[in-house]
């Protein structure tokens with residue numbers, strides 16, 4: 001069961017004058033990817049068939065992710081009455097196919113799948129933390145605070161499962177690094193760009209590069225160095241590397257520069 005509900009959000013405190021259009025566009029896109037959690041649950045249940053305890057955790061996880069989508073969708077419709085959440089979601093769900101079709105793990109092992117999930121939850125937890133810190137709009141801030149807390153718990157949940165499977169499967173360090181790098185690269189795949197399109201400009205033809213750039217500039221523009229440090233620390237920990245090491249610090253600086261470049265990609269052309 002989710003640890004909070006829509007009734008815990010102070011909807012009446014909404015201050016439209018303090019909401020930037022960039023953040024609204026991101027929140028609407030995030031509503032669609034979050035609400036689509038059932039697709040991932042189906043894959044996880046197949047990959048982890050026989051692990052009933054984990055299947056139960058995944059069921060709870062799906063409910064929380066769908067609640068994130070519903071809350072962000074309600075927020076999007078409140079801030080932009082032309083936003084039809086259900087219609088946008090249908091467009092997204094019908095048009096987006098998981099890498100590999102969703103019938104099997106594309107990571108090659110259960111440990112690899114769990115490590116990839118840790119990378120995703122690291123990304124979402126940092127994204128909502130950064131968005132909550134960036135916005136002055138009180139309702140969005142409250143929503144981001146609640147969701148970021150859930151995402152961090154999800155990270156812990158997948159990390160605990162990873163620590164059960166890793167001793168059995170013994171995923172090598174190069175293999176773990178391949179999973180992490182592979183999953184980070186997928187951030188540029190269709191999912192976020194297509195969600196941005198469905199949520200914000202479904203009246204025009206889908207232009208993946210354009211939507212990817214619009215999404216990246218707004219999203220990476222939210223990040224500060226301490227977010228990059230946290231992202232790298234959580235990822236290192238999941239990969240079995242020391243988050244306090246010099247390599248971790250060096251990687252954080254590298255990641256921070258890369259985020260800065262992604263936040264300033266020109267939008268024309």
Ligand SMILES: [Fe+2]
Pocket residue numbers: 034064065068124147151
């Ligand atoms: Fe979520």
Ligand SMILES: [Fe+2]
Pocket residue numbers: 065121124150151154
């Ligand atoms: Fe999550």
